[in-house]
Amino acid sequence: MKEHALLFGRDRSLIGVLTESGNASSHGENSLTGVLLLSSGLDHHVGPNRIYVKLARLLSEMGFVVLRFSFSGIGDSGPRRDKLPADKSVIDETQQAMDCLERMRGVKKFVLMGLCSGAGAAFLVAAHDQRVRGAVLINAPVPKTPGTELAPQHTYYWRRALFNLQSWKRFLYRESDYQGIWKSLNFKIKKLIWPGYIENTEYALIIRELREFLQSIRKNNVQLFFINTDEAGGEHYLHEFMPGEYTSLKNSGIICSILLKGADHVIRPLAAQSRLLELISNWMAEKF
Amino acid sequence: MQTKIHDTVDVRDEVVPFYFGTSPQRLYGCHHPPQASRGKSSAVVLCPAIGQEYNQSHRVIYQLAVLLSRAGFHVLRFDYFGCGDSEGEFEQGSIVQWTKDIHTAVGEIQVRSGQPRVYLIGLRMGATLAMQAAVDCCHVKGICLWEPVLCGNRYLQELAESHLVFLDEWRHKIKQTRGTGEGSPEEFTGYPLTYEMRREMEAINTDHIKLSSGIRLLAVTNYDELGCVSDLDRIKEINPHAKIQVIPDQTKVWKEFYRRLTPHKTLRHIVKWIDNLQA
Numbered sequence: 001m002k003e004h005a006l007l008f009g010r011d012r013s014l015i016g017v018l019t020e021s022g023n024a025s026s027h028g029e030n031s032l033t034g035v036l037l038l039s040s041g042l043d044h045h046v047g048p049n050r051i052y053v054k055l056a057r058l059l060s061e062m063g064f065v066v067l068r069f070s071f072s073g074i075g076d077s078g079p080r081r082d083k084l085p086a087d088k089s090v091i092d093e094t095q096q097a098m099d100c101l102e103r104m105r106g107v108k109k110f111v112l113m114g115l116c117s118g119a120g121a122a123f124l125v126a127a128h129d130q131r132v133r134g135a136v137l138i139n140a141p142v143p144k145t146p147g148t149e150l151a152p153q154h155t156y157y158w159r160r161a162l163f164n165l166q167s168w169k170r171f172l173y174r175e176s177d178y179q180g181i182w183k184s185l186n187f188k189i190k191k192l193i194w195p196g197y198i199e200n201t202e203y204a205l206i207i208r209e210l211r212e213f214l215q216s217i218r219k220n221n222v223q224l225f226f227i228n229t230d231e232a233g234g235e236h237y238l239h240e241f242m243p244g245e246y247t248s249l250k251n252s253g254i255i256c257s258i259l260l261k262g263a264d265h266v267i268r269p270l271a272a273q274s275r276l277l278e279l280i281s282n283w284m285a286e287k288f
Numbered sequence: 289m290q291t292k293i294h295d296t297v298d299v300r301d302e303v304v305p306f307y308f309g310t311s312p313q314r315l316y317g318c319h320h321p322p323q324a325s326r327g328k329s330s331a332v333v334l335c336p337a338i339g340q341e342y343n344q345s346h347r348v349i350y351q352l353a354v355l356l357s358r359a360g361f362h363v364l365r366f367d368y369f370g371c372g373d374s375e376g377e378f379e380q381g382s383i384v385q386w387t388k389d390i391h392t393a394v395g396e397i398q399v400r401s402g403q404p405r406v407y408l409i410g411l412r413m414g415a416t417l418a419m420q421a422a423v424d425c426c427h428v429k430g431i432c433l434w435e436p437v438l439c440g441n442r443y444l445q446e447l448a449e450s451h452l453v454f455l456d457e458w459r460h461k462i463k464q465t466r467g468t469g470e471g472s473p474e475e476f477t478g479y480p481l482t483y484e485m486r487r488e489m490e491a492i493n494t495d496h497i498k499l500s501s502g503i504r505l506l507a508v509t510n511y512d513e514l515g516c517v518s519d520l521d522r523i524k525e526i527n528p529h530a531k532i533q534v535i536p537d538q539t540k541v542w543k544e545f546y547r548r549l550t551p552h553k554t555l556r557h558i559v560k561w562i563d564n565l566q567a
Binding site for chain 1: 340
């Protein structure tokens, strides 16, 4: 296994580490698959608890060429000089990383991985770039477009709070967000009795956009692997807001998902870290 | 010559990432070449914290490197063996190894910058390691200790408390996981702590570290509580030439960085101190 520090991108301001096996790829030159680990939130390219380093080393031993890098303004990478919004810049910078691996190692197909906002970025790029063949989305965030976010409380109440003793205690002790609960209940009832209700709410735009993303993912046969540490992640919003499309993709095997138990959002327990590596390596071995 | 410290982002800050040292213990570093028109006749090595504190303070160390390079210094940020982007696994690291890594980093920046004089700036455990490294490194001309770990036992206690806070916050999902004996690593908020590492940390006591009077020494704390200052005063008892500075600023920059602001006052003070040593 070899690791190389990389300075790349149009402005040569993005910084990352390339990890690859010392031998030629076990997959053969023509089918070389690159893996990009996208930085999450404000964490740099070692990932929370250094988990990206472990993951990169493991995948490189399996024959993948792995690049983990920090988005502009994060970690070692310099800031952008333009005013491109974050949801556009992550696409642009991930594409620059793919271009870099294509030039350096001739890699033409990619699997993107990320945790939290890194997963959000991976999903966006997967819907926009045909070189992407798969994405591992760890605790993917609630989908959003500028100005609109699928209301987080809807899925939270039905999937988590309803079954949580602490939430019920807070409810009884008047510590809950009753307005939020009412809004969610109201939304749920209307959704049940009024087909097409969502298309008449403020979520119409984002639902339309997500639908296009999912169509693109289906068309390009991009394999998605959702790993969630709870029942209220981005994947569950896809299920809640577009059950038809979601179920269809799940049935066709394009979407796989698993609940990683005993872990917090950034996977601090060591046992959960080991389990995460095992899950990802198994999925990669099966799909690529 | 003193240099104006720029903290705007108008300047194009050059960062050169690279690996150095010998395999299988190569270290990852980032060289920030001097941005000011007239470079200084010395270089700076930044010694980061370890474990979760490393992750949380990474950006602050980056910002410090940028300010120093804008002031005209060659700066090397680097990761210890088994930490960050460097080779090895965290549990393979040790206090002895990480202290050696500082020596390796000093040698590297001397070659890259052509400057024989080096200053060390360390945060938390990085400060303690820098102090230990400086004892037998004749090229180090000054050290800044930012919230150093003065007592290993207390540091371990703080790690354990952080881990308990984490377990308490996530108690609905995570059962307490603790090692029980030799060979069984404990874990503290995402990182393993081996039995050997614990033994080494327990032995840390900066009261026994006496530096040559030729090495300028600044100890910085962001707490103004009496206990913190009196702890740092112990450094002064052993090293009378040391300067102790309390800078009211963002505290605990190594914790939950997304909840904290950049400690600008502290960063500027450190840069100014080193700049003055050059003047």
